[in-house]
Amino acid sequence: MVAVVAAVAVLGGGVFAGVQLLGGRDKDGDNASSARPGDSPPPGGAGSGGGEDGAGDAEKAKVDTTTRPRALTVDQLCAMVPEKLRKGLVPADARHRNTGGRSPWRGTEQTNLECSWIKYLGDDRGLAVKVWASDPDEAAGKSSLDFAKEKFAEDRKRREDVLERHRKGELSSGLKRDMSELTERSDVGDEAFFQSYALSGKRWGHLVTRANLWFVTVEYRSADSVKKDTGGALEVARVVAAELAKDKGDSGGSGTTAKEGACRYVSAKSVGTLVRNPGTPTPGTHGGSVAQENCRWPGGRAARTPGGPREKHPSGGLRIHTVTYPTDGEFQYDRRRKAADRRALRDPDCQPPKSLSGVGRKAFVQHCTHIRELPGEFGQGGTATVTATVLVGDDTYIEVEFRGNNAGGGVPGAADYREPHYDPATGDPALKAITKEIADNFAKAKAEAKKD
Secondary structure: OEEOOOEEEEEOOOEEEEEOOOOOOOOOOOOOOOOOOOOOOOOOOOOOOOOOOOHHHHHHOOOOOOOOOOOOOHHHHHHOOOHHHHHHHOOOOOEEEEEEEEEEEOOEEEEEEEEEEEEOOOOOEEEEEEEEEEOOEOOOOEOHHHHHHHHHHHHHHHHHHHHHHHHOOOOOHHHOOEEOOOEEOOOOOOEEEEEEEEEOOEEEEEEEEEEOOEEEEEEEEEOOOHHHHHHHHHHHHHHHHHHHOOOOOOOOOOOOOOOOHHHHHOOHHHHOOOOOOEOOOEEEEEOOOOEEEEEEEOEOOOOOOOOOOOOEOOOEEEEEEEEEOOOOHHHHHHHHHHHHHHHHHHOOOEOOOEEEOOOOOEEEEEEEEEEOOOOOOOOOOEEEEEEEEEEEOOOEEEEEEEEEOOEEEEOOOOOOOEEEEOOHHHHHHHHHHHHHHHHHHHHHHHHHHHHO
16 A cells, blocks of 8 residues: 655645655665565565575565555544644634545555645635655565655656746746755654745645655745744654554554445445455545545446457446435435426436435435447447435435346357346345445444444
8 A cells, every 4th residue: 555645735825635756766765775565675674685506686576465555534634643743733614524545556455545634715725744655565575665656756856847937937837835845854754855935925835745655745835934834844754654654564454434424324245246346446535514425336347257248248337425404304304305406307317306214314316327339348339327316314315326237148149148227126126235234333333423
């Protein structure tokens, strides 16, 4: 897993967008005297080569596959920033947003987490922390530490390239800004540097560091002095890097990362009744006066038999979105129902919504089918979008949407082949059961939170 903390920046007076400038070099070097998890043995050391039998080369080629980053959730990442420190940097009413999880990357698994606090108006400030780590990949010959060093080097190199273009005046007008040189920092993580820039009366401070197996970036935005944006990013980076540096890979990455966001309200087994070969879900949460949770649960491709005939398979994914209002949640639900009625009138590919019984306080489902090709090795014709919307309590509505196909497939041209399609006879009951599980678990979690 490779962890990246990418900066979230405000461009054009108020849009806080992710800015990630990658590149660099590894100042520790491969021949550092102090070995860390995943490091190759130094030349001449125990297990190093030099013999005629080539045993040294074989030893060097070994990849540490047992040392890997620990299981980490985005909530745990956010908790690494002390509340007192955070409140001293961003307004108390800043919007909180966190996203990320585990996902496939270059043939292995990565963890990519982001935690940010943003205030757009008035006291306009923002703080963003992003981490990225990768499991080792024996086939690629890289350990988790190799990946972290590589990401730090890439980030530094990309920033240096942008800085050089800035010096030459080659940047477009939208990217022109007062950009500082990269400053080495020996007091954060294993290797680190700082860079700041100014635009439209605001300043951004970027602290980029590697903390053992983790790559981390912290960005702090303010309208204050250079000292303020430097100190803000530096203070946060120190505490996050210090915590992640404790991860020596001793557990071998054992343990399961807890599901977060809306993903925690449904089991993978239940999702598998509708989504073929469900992959790794991606959660998200958004704070503020209207609290929201998200989850995207993709489907995976069926394994292909080497040398066998090419097949088409049904594919699809699940999206979950919870929205909790301070008041008038039922009013917002009713608006969604009326919008579904209007959609059915103007779009011939959408059916009128139908009520769902036994789910939440009240619920409905709507079917739409659009004839267009899906990206992938094989195009598919009719793509179904089936959306269930449920009211939970007085203040929350939840949308559960399946997009794709759940039936058919096989070898094109074979006697038993059917074009992939959505079968409501099996898909509708599965979606209803999933929606009920999500609504029930959401209500249970909310009740338990009130007790605390």
